[in-house]
Amino acid sequence: MTQKNEYVLVNPTTQAIVAPFDGAPRLPTVAGIRLGIIDDSKRNADVLLQELAEVLRTRYEIADVQWHRKPSASRAADPAAIKELAASCDAVVIAIGD
Numbered sequence: 001m002t003q004k005n006e007y008v009l010v011n012p013t014t015q016a017i018v019a020p021f022d023g024a025p026r027l028p029t030v031a032g033i034r035l036g037i038i039d040d041s042k043r044n045a046d047v048l049l050q051e052l053a054e055v056l057r058t059r060y061e062i063a064d065v066q067w068h069r070k071p072s073a074s075r076a077a078d079p080a081a082i083k084e085l086a087a088s089c090d091a092v093v094i095a096i097g098d
Contacts, residue, residue: 024091027090027091029060030056030060030062030091031060031061031062032060032061032062032063033060033062033063033089033090033091034062034063034064034065034066034088034089034090035053035056035062035064035065035066035089035090035091035092035093036065036066036067036068036085036086036088036089036091036092036093037049037052037053037065037066037067037068037092037093037094038068038069038070038077038081038082038085038092038093038094039067039068039069039070039095040070040072040073040094040095040096040097041069041070041071041072041073042073042096042097042098043097043098044097044098045095045096045097046069046097047097048095048097049067049093049095052093052095053065066084066085066088066089068081068082068084068085073096077094
């Protein structure tokens with residue numbers, strides 16, 4: 001006697017869920033701004049960010065640069081440092097290295 005097996009096919013695909021993100025409003029100019037920089041501690045991130053800061057100083061005469069270095073790329077930045085940068089800077093840049 002032969003037994004029939006019944007199978008149900010399931011579609012494993014899904015639609016991408018994209019979180020809404022508006023981003024920060026653009027600054028009218030970067031001339032004279034106070035810039036915050038977050039270094040994620042990956043190799044060469046500091047080199048890239050130092051070069052960026054120097055270009056912005058030279059080209060746009062930014063007023064100040066404040067640095068925060070994360071202890072490692074896999075750890076979040078210190079919330080107190082983020083709060084301080086947000087309060088004292090007009091814009092903040094973060095970059096990764098490698």
